[in-house]
Amino acid sequence: MDEVETGREPTSPNGREPTLSKERPPTSPKGQEPTLSDVARRAGVSVATASRALSVRGPASASARHRVLTAARELDYVPNPVARALATRSGTRIAVAVGGRTSHVLNDPYVARVTTATAAAAGGVGVSLHWLPLHDPAELGRLAENRDLGGVIVVNPTVPALATIPRSARGRIASIGIGTRDVPSFDVDNATGTTKVIEHLLATGRRRIAMITGPQWLPCTERALTAYHRALADAGTPPRLVAGDFTAATGESATTEIMTRWPDTDAIFALGDLSALGALSALRRNGVDVPGDVAVAGFDDIAYAALSHPGLTTTTNPVEAITTAAATALLHHQPTPPQTFYPTTLILRAST
Amino acid sequence: MDEVETGREPTSPNGREPTLSKERPPTSPKGQEPTLSDVARRAGVSVATASRALSVRGPASASARHRVLTAARELDYVPNPVARALATRSGTRIAVAVGGRTSHVLNDPYVARVTTATAAAAGGVGVSLHWLPLHDPAELGRLAENRDLGGVIVVNPTVPALATIPRSARGRIASIGIGTRDVPSFDVDNATGTTKVIEHLLATGRRRIAMITGPQWLPCTERALTAYHRALADAGTPPRLVAGDFTAATGESATTEIMTRWPDTDAIFALGDLSALGALSALRRNGVDVPGDVAVAGFDDIAYAALSHPGLTTTTNPVEAITTAAATALLHHQPTPPQTFYPTTLILRAST
DNA sequence: CTGTTAGCGCTTTCAC
DNA sequence: GTGAAAGCGCTAACAG
Numbered sequence: 001m002d003e004v005e006t007g008r009e010p011t012s013p014n015g016r017e018p019t020l021s022k023e024r025p026p027t028s029p030k031g032q033e034p035t036l037s038d039v040a041r042r043a044g045v046s047v048a049t050a051s052r053a054l055s056v057r058g059p060a061s062a063s064a065r066h067r068v069l070t071a072a073r074e075l076d077y078v079p080n081p082v083a084r085a086l087a088t089r090s091g092t093r094i095a096v097a098v099g100g101r102t103s104h105v106l107n108d109p110y111v112a113r114v115t116t117a118t119a120a121a122a123g124g125v126g127v128s129l130h131w132l133p134l135h136d137p138a139e140l141g142r143l144a145e146n147r148d149l150g151g152v153i154v155v156n157p158t159v160p161a162l163a164t165i166p167r168s169a170r171g172r173i174a175s176i177g178i179g180t181r182d183v184p185s186f187d188v189d190n191a192t193g194t195t196k197v198i199e200h201l202l203a204t205g206r207r208r209i210a211m212i213t214g215p216q217w218l219p220c221t222e223r224a225l226t227a228y229h230r231a232l233a234d235a236g237t238p239p240r241l242v243a244g245d246f247t248a249a250t251g252e253s254a255t256t257e258i259m260t261r262w263p264d265t266d267a268i269f270a271l272g273d274l275s276a277l278g279a280l281s282a283l284r285r286n287g288v289d290v291p292g293d294v295a296v297a298g299f300d301d302i303a304y305a306a307l308s309h310p311g312l313t314t315t316t317n318p319v320e321a322i323t324t325a326a327a328t329a330l331l332h333h334q335p336t337p338p339q340t341f342y343p344t345t346l347i348l349r350a351s352t
Numbered sequence: 353m354d355e356v357e358t359g360r361e362p363t364s365p366n367g368r369e370p371t372l373s374k375e376r377p378p379t380s381p382k383g384q385e386p387t388l389s390d391v392a393r394r395a396g397v398s399v400a401t402a403s404r405a406l407s408v409r410g411p412a413s414a415s416a417r418h419r420v421l422t423a424a425r426e427l428d429y430v431p432n433p434v435a436r437a438l439a440t441r442s443g444t445r446i447a448v449a450v451g452g453r454t455s456h457v458l459n460d461p462y463v464a465r466v467t468t469a470t471a472a473a474a475g476g477v478g479v480s481l482h483w484l485p486l487h488d489p490a491e492l493g494r495l496a497e498n499r500d501l502g503g504v505i506v507v508n509p510t511v512p513a514l515a516t517i518p519r520s521a522r523g524r525i526a527s528i529g530i531g532t533r534d535v536p537s538f539d540v541d542n543a544t545g546t547t548k549v550i551e552h553l554l555a556t557g558r559r560r561i562a563m564i565t566g567p568q569w570l571p572c573t574e575r576a577l578t579a580y581h582r583a584l585a586d587a588g589t590p591p592r593l594v595a596g597d598f599t600a601a602t603g604e605s606a607t608t609e610i611m612t613r614w615p616d617t618d619a620i621f622a623l624g625d626l627s628a629l630g631a632l633s634a635l636r637r638n639g640v641d642v643p644g645d646v647a648v649a650g651f652d653d654i655a656y657a658a659l660s661h662p663g664l665t666t667t668t669n670p671v672e673a674i675t676t677a678a679a680t681a682l683l684h685h686q687p688t689p690p691q692t693f694y695p696t697t698l699i700l701r702a703s704t
Numbered sequence: 705c706t707g708t709t710a711g712c713g714c715t716t717t718c719a720c
Numbered sequence: 721g722t723g724a725a726a727g728c729g730c731t732a733a734c735a736g
Contacts, residue, residue, distance in 0.1 A: 035729055046707045051731060058731095059705060082437045082444055083729030086712045091434065093445065093478035096471075106472070109655065112464035119448075119467055119481045120458070126445035126478005129471045248659055277659045284661055303461065304656040307600055307629045309636055387713055398723045403715060410715095413721055435713030438728045 034075040043071035054079065085150070093126035094118065094330060095152040097143055099161060099177075101215070101245075103131040108246065109274070109302060110319065114155055114176065117323035121331075134217060137161040144169035151330035153323070154183070156218055174326040174336070177220035184336040186326040190271070190299065191223040193315040193344035197269055197297050198231035200313070200346060206267035206295055210240035212254040212275050224271055224299075240265060244275045251278020259286065266294055267352070273298035273305045273314055280308055280351065295352040311349030318342045386427040395423035406431065437502070445478035446470065446682060447504040449495055451513060451529075453567070453597075455483040460598065461626070461654060462671065466507055466528065469675035473683075486569060489513040496521035503682035505675070506535070508570055526678040526688070529572035536688040538678040542623070542651065543575040545667040545696035549621055549649050550583035552665070552698060558619035558647055562592035564606040564627050576623055576651075592617060596627045603630020611638065618646055619704070625650035625657045625666055632660055632703065647704040663701030670694045 040050035045064055052058030053068035060068075071077075085091050096115050098105050105111065106129060119127045132139050132154070141164030143152050151172045154161075162180045165173060170182045179185025201209050211228050214221040225241075232239050240262050244250035251270055255278065258265055268283075270276035276298025283290055290296050290310055298305060298314040305312040322342050329336045392402035397416055404410030405420035412420075423429075437444040448467050450457050457463065458481060471479045484491050484506070493516030495504050503524045506513075514532045517525060522534045531537025553561050563580050566573040577593075584591050592614050596602035603622055607630065610617055620635075622628035628650030635642055642648055642662055650657060650666040657664040674694050681688045 036731095037729080047730080048708075048732085049706055052706085055731085061705060064706080080729050082434055083712090084731075085434045085444075086438045086714090087729075087731040089712060106468070109461065109464070112461070112468045115471055116458070116464045116467045116481065119471070119479050126480060127471050128478060129468065248655070274655075274659075277656070281659055281661070303600070303626075304629070304659070307633055307656070307660070309633070309661050388715095389713080399714080400716080400724075401722055404722085407715080411721060416721075432713055435728095436715075438712085438730090439714040439716080441728065 033080075034077045036077075036079070038075055039068060039071045039077050042075060043067040091146070091149040093128050094150045094327060095128050095130055095143060095146075097130040097132050097140060097152055097154045097157075099132040099134060099140075099154070099156040099158055099218075101134050101217075103133075105156075106131055110246070110272075110300070111155065113319045114153070114323050117320040118153060118327050120320075121324040121327035132157070132161060134158070138164045141165050144173050153326050153330065156220060157183075158217055159219060172330065174330050176322055176326055177218075179339060181338065184326075184329065185339045186322045186329075187220060187339070187341055188317045188319075188322060189341040189343055190221065191227040192341075193299060193317075193346075194224040194227040194269070194271075195231055196344070196346045197299070197313075197315055198228060200348070201267045201269065201295060201297065201352060202231070202235050204295070204352060206352075207235070207237050208240070208262065208265050209237065209267040209269060210242065210258045210262060210265045212242055212244040212251060212258075212268065212270040212272075212279065214243070214271050215245045216243050221271055228269070244270065244272070246272035246275055248274045248278035248281070251275030252282040255279040255282035256286075259283075259288070267297070268294060269297045269299075271299050273300045273302045273312060276312055276314065276351075277304065277308055280310075280312070291350065291352050297352050301347050305347070306349065308351075310351045313349045313352040314347050316345045316347060318344070385432075386429045388429075388431070390427055391420060391423045391429050394427060395419040443498070443501040445480050446502045446679060447480050447482055447495060449482040449484050449492060449504055449506045449509075451484040451486060451492075451506070451508040451510055451570075453486050453569075455485075457508075458483055462598070462624075462652065463507065465671045466505070466675050469672040470505060470679050472672075473676040473679035484509070484513060486510070490516045493517050496525050505678050505682065508572060509535075510569055511571060524682065526682050528674055528678060529570075531691060533690065536678075536681065537691045538674045538681075539572060539691070539693055540669045540671075540674060541693040541695055542573065543579040544693075545651060545669075545698075546576040546579040546621070546623075547583055548696070548698045549651070549665075549667055550580060552700070553619045553621065553647060553649065553704060554583070554587050556647070556704060558704075559587070559589050560592070560614065560617050561589065561619040561621060562594065562610045562614060562617045564594055564596040564603060564610075564620065564622040564624075564631065566595070566623050567597045568595050573623055580621070596622065596624070598624035598626055600626045600630035600633070603627030604634040607631040607634035608638075611635075611640070619649070620646060621649045621651075623651050625652045625654045625664060628664055628666065628703075629656065629660055632662075632664070643702065643704050649704050653699050657699070658701065660703075662703045665701045665704040666699050668697045668699060670696070 036050055037047050040047040050068045053060040053065040096118055098111050137160040140161040144165045154175050156177045157175055173183050175183050175185045242254040242257050244254045268279050279296050288294055298312050301314045301316040305314045388402055389399050392399045402420045405412040405417040433444050448470055450463050489512040492513040496517045506527050508529045509527055525535050527535050527537045594606040594609050596606045620631050631648050640646055650664050652669040653666045657666045
């Protein structure tokens with residue numbers, strides 16, 4: 001599990017040095033954190049100018065900006081997010097919203113990774129968790145509209161849900177999954193990841209390769225499906241598809257279905273390690289040898305993939321890096337490319 | 353994994369009805385959330401009085417309080433946490449601080465569960481994550497002092513770290529692990545849990561039972577150790593202890609050490625499922641049959657405990673319930689008993 | 705481009 | 721007990 005690189009490092013609660021009372025210029029009252037007016041005073045400008053200079057967008061002369069910036073650095077100034085939120089009516093926390101049929105999706109370890117990484121990346125700003133019911137796409141629109149929120153990271157959104165987002169929410173929402181013109185997408189490159197897995201299976205002699213997909217309604221896995229189809233077409237073998245929902249339970253049932261419908265299947269690729277582990281269980285229960293009779297591969301490289309028996313061949317999913325990028329984009333109001341894909345790495349273990 | 357009951361339910365972003373614009377009394381401008389002054393106006397009192405009435409502590413006549421309360425209910429009023437934080441200089445988010453030798457502890461799935469549950473329980477208030485380096489106990493004190501924080505939930509604190517908490521932080525900090533007079537403790541009853549496991553092992557004929565503990569410095573597992581010693585003493589068998597750190601890696605190495613030092617060991621109990629899964633791996637690699645030769649049991653009942661082969665006998669750890677209680681206590685400034693233990697359930701699977 | 709002036713929504717003295 | 725008023729630290733018009 002040390003393979004999981006999160007980039008989380010120890011940080012001061014809000015980015016400032018925790019009251020270490022080191023050489024604090026006498027500009028500010030004793031013990032107090034410096035405020036914007038301290039900075040303004042020291043720079044010899046008004047708070048308004050200081051505010052503009054610090055929030056890159058506002059108009060300000062180069063010289064003023066420079067003086068404010070140095071003053072801020074000298075004072076070790078960090079803007080108070082609470083005050084800023086009150087003034088802008090924008091909220092201090094960032095919401096993680098997850099689409100799914102039931103609120104159980106919040107239990108998914110994948111969601112835990114996203115939440116944790118967001119909390120780490122937000123470094124100070126808080127995080128809250130929300131379930132987006134599949135049957136009520138407008139919930140996302142409401143969340144996006146909520147000015148109490150600093151932003152929202154939506155995981156596994158659907159097209160109808162994205163459609164409910166007002167244009168005004170632009171820049172306040174990022175997607176881990178599909179995006180739109182207004183919602184930048186940060187996603188794992190599951191097309192290439194899938195291709196790598198299938199090619200590996202083909203290279204090791206497998207020909208009758210089944211795939212356990214994510215839920216039908218989940219659009220962000222379509223690229224993986226396309227890649228699967230293409231790879232199989234190139235090899236001249238027909239697809240064998242069963243839908244799952246990333247849980248171990250559906251991994252098991254899907255496997256049973258696969259082995260019933262296509263008894264000669266010699267490889268199973270599950271779009272999610274939990275499902276792959278479920279497949280492993282189901283096969284073992286039925287006395288099918290892995291990888292002798294059937295090879296199994298997953299996606300995500302969760303910690304337990306290395307612990308199963310046999311160890312699970314899988315593909316990394318840099319969730320933490322993806323989440324960090326999404327959170328950073330929101331928090332810094334950075335101009336963001338509409339779509340960013342993160343590369344994966346094939347991890348070979350004993351199951352293939 | 354559906355066994356994991358988190359109590360997380362879909363909620364409106366900040367607890368209010370998401371702008372459904374149902375019968376909103378005309379007291380407030382269209383579309384706006386009601387503010388304290390709306391409530392005050394409707395109740396026929398000043399905002400000051402309204403504030404006092406709502407923050408239970410302040411002086412206010414019974415009648416005034418009553419009118420304010422009903423007005424608030426009628427308006428569906430929810431105080432704005434950001435404004436409150438600014439005014440009280442108290443901060444809006446709650447910090448989750450985890451003690452450990454390196455920042456890698458933040459990668460532990462246990463931490464992910466705590467973070468996620470906190471985010472869910474805080475329902476609106478944000479969450480941030482911090483590592484408390486073992487070598488710098490004062491870091492906890494600094495965190496506790498930080499008025500930008502609404503509170504801190506400390507996971508696995510040490511005695512020296514707790515000692516750095518100023519008395520003034522009372523009520524703003526809760527522990528998942530050991531506590532102090534000023535820091536209420538919410539913890540799993542690992543003593544009883546351990547006893548149940550050991551008794552189960554004894555009942556199934558095991559006599560040479562080894563235990564893989566948590567890190568040496570972690571005081572909150574001492575109760576488990578004591579329980580282990582007592583149970584073995586009752587059975588007249590000597591203890592076999594090796595320290596781990598809850599990771600799968602140390603589970604493997606500890607197992608190797610155990611089987612080397614005490615080759616006739618017939619059961620291994622690891623204080624943490626990850627380590628138990630590591631033990632399973634190590635044993636399998638060495639051709640030891642589980643549960644034939646050696647029984648293996650864990651603690652926590654993580655999702656993967658059910659997926660291993662053989663399935664892992666373990667003990668539940670209601671992390672979500674514990675975390676929710678701790679977070680709720682902090683957020684509501686509730687008087688809290690100094691120590692609350694949460695019961696566990698023994699889950700029997702094939703590994704014992 | 706910059707300073708002045710209002711607030712954001714709430715808590716909190718301080719008189720009455 | 722209650723109200724008036726002064727902020728918390730910052731942003732956002734609006735003149736200059």
